Amino acid sequence: MDANDVVIVSAVRTPFGRFDGVLRGTDSIDLGVMVLQEVIRRIDLDARDVDEIYYGTCIPAEYAIYTNVPARQISLLAGFPEDTISLTIDRACCSSLTALRLGYRSIKAGDADVVIASGAENMGNVPFIASAAKTRWGNRLGPIELEDVLFELGYGRKGFAPVATDAGHVAVEYGISRDMQDEWAMGSHARWYRAYEAGKYKIGEEIMPVTIPQKRGEPIRIDKDESPRDNLSSERMAKLNTVYGSPTVTAGNAPGLNSGASAIVIMRRAKAQSLGFKPLATIKACECAAGAPKYMACVPAQTIEKLLTKLGKTIDQMDLMEINEAFAAVTLVSLKMLAGNEPEKYRTLQEKTNVNGGAIAIGHPVGASGARITMTLMYELIRRGGGSGVAAICGGLSQGEGVLLEV
Ligand SMILES: CC(C)(COP(=O)(O)OP(=O)(O)OC[C@H]1O[C@@H](n2cnc3c(N)ncnc32)[C@H](O)[C@@H]1OP(=O)(O)O)[C@@H](O)C(=O)NCCC(=O)NCCS
Numbered sequence: 001m002d003a004n005d006v007v008i009v010s011a012v013r014t015p016f017g018r019f020d021g022v023l024r025g026t027d028s029i030d031l032g033v034m035v036l037q038e039v040i041r042r043i044d045l046d047a048r049d050v051d052e053i054y055y056g057t058c059i060p061a062e063y064a065i066y067t068n069v070p071a072r073q074i075s076l077l078a079g080f081p082e083d084t085i086s087l088t089i090d091r092a093c094c095s096s097l098t099a100l101r102l103g104y105r106s107i108k109a110g111d112a113d114v115v116i117a118s119g120a121e122n123m124g125n126v127p128f129i130a131s132a133a134k135t136r137w138g139n140r141l142g143p144i145e146l147e148d149v150l151f152e153l154g155y156g157r158k159g160f161a162p163v164a165t166d167a168g169h170v171a172v173e174y175g176i177s178r179d180m181q182d183e184w185a186m187g188s189h190a191r192w193y194r195a196y197e198a199g200k201y202k203i204g205e206e207i208m209p210v211t212i213p214q215k216r217g218e219p220i221r222i223d224k225d226e227s228p229r230d231n232l233s234s235e236r237m238a239k240l241n242t243v244y245g246s247p248t249v250t251a252g253n254a255p256g257l258n259s260g261a262s263a264i265v266i267m268r269r270a271k272a273q274s275l276g277f278k279p280l281a282t283i284k285a286c287e288c289a290a291g292a293p294k295y296m297a298c299v300p301a302q303t304i305e306k307l308l309t310k311l312g313k314t315i316d317q318m319d320l321m322e323i324n325e326a327f328a329a330v331t332l333v334s335l336k337m338l339a340g341n342e343p344e345k346y347r348t349l350q351e352k353t354n355v356n357g358g359a360i361a362i363g364h365p366v367g368a369s370g371a372r373i374t375m376t377l378m379y380e381l382i383r384r385g386g387g388s389g390v391a392a393i394c395g396g397l398s399q400g401e402g403v404l405l406e407v
Pocket residue numbers: 019093153163164229232233236237240243250251252253254255256257326327364366395396
């Protein structure tokens with residue numbers, strides 16, 4: 001143990017909502033405010049002790065109506081002092097894990113002692129948009145055409161393929177069939193239910209409850225993830241159509257378009273000691289990667305390999321792993337790469353990955369997911385009495401972000 005270690009002292013997220021669920025009308029900025037307030041309230045950390053707030057969010061169309069700097073807006077709305085430094089990050093689905101990496105670096109560099117890494121997204125709150133060329137500067141007369149940035153997740157406008165299409169093709173290239181992806185997806189839901197019934201997603205650990213005021217009547221309280229399904233069958237899964245021209249990806253083996261926020265407080269170990277906080281986990285390293293845009297499914301494996309190389313460790317030494325289920329295809333391709341050509345090792349790695357379910361069941365509010373997989377990993381390591389674990393996530397056009405934790 002080193003006084004300069006970076007440790008996690010608090011971590012929380014909202015329940016993740018469905019596309020058409022209870023949270024769909026709540027601005028991502030407001031979800032961000034909720035987690036920032038809760039993550040310090042939990043441990044009674046004084047907002048004045050926080051040096052920097054990093055905030056990941058990656059669908060700007062959703063918060064565009066509030067102009068820009070959502071990180072600055074949420075830090076002020078959440079009651080942090082006016083001189084708290086903040087930064088908004090868009091590294092696609094990696095964003096809140098990038099937030100953690102930048103906070104980690106800032107502490108390691110000696111520039112900060114206490115940082116909050118956070119992220120939020122509300123995909124159900126994304127408006128249709130109208131381009132300036134067709135409205136402000138173009139439309140003297142006639143109807144206005146609206147566009148949907150969620151459709152194919154938008155990269156097609158600049159000539160890239162939809163992520164679901166790339167992920168499916170790469171899975172096929174790696175010998176991972178539609179059936180295998182469907183089976184993994186069903187397992188994700190089953191693992192979430194097992195964990196939930198065992199009390200693992202309880203309020204006070206990973207989850208905070210959220211109360212949504214209603215125009216009429218009592219406010220609605222949401223205290224668990226909305227996406228897990230318990231009525232799955234291989235037959236129904238197999239009947240689902242593929243989406244966006246993907247050879248394998250369907251609504252069943254993809255995550256939904258979700259809402260939610262997450263936040264993690266990290267600090268120098270010496271600072272945690274001086275403030276009287278018990279570290280929950282030590283961050284051993286953070287890493288990022290990028291690769292050929294089509295091969296997004298491979299980036300979590302490449303990021304994990306970079307982490308392991310940096311720390312002189314092997315994948316077999318990891319007790320638990322989280323690989324974000326951007327699609328079942330991503331988790332399975334990355335695990336296959338990490339296993340090399342060893343079928344037994346591939347099975348072993350599957351058994352210790354996303355043990356309490358992944359994004360297919362929990363949901364994938366893109367800007368919030370990186371911090372989510374980090375805390376899901378950490379709380380399970382704590383329940384098991386300690387160990388080492390790695391979490392990695394891919395982001396649009398083949399970016400990767402990962403963290404290696406020790407409890
Ligand atoms: C795949 C996607 C287009 C589906 O959107 P959607 O149509 O709103 O999704 P739904 O949840 O309504 O599911 C569509 C249908 O499949 C069915 N379905 C979904 N999952 C199912 C499952 N596991 N078993 C059986 N049926 C299922 C639904 O019941 C629904 O059927 P219905 O229309 O008869 O009710 C959308 O969720 C998506 O784009 N996901 C990917 C997000 C993404 O790319 N994230 C970033 C990764 S980098």
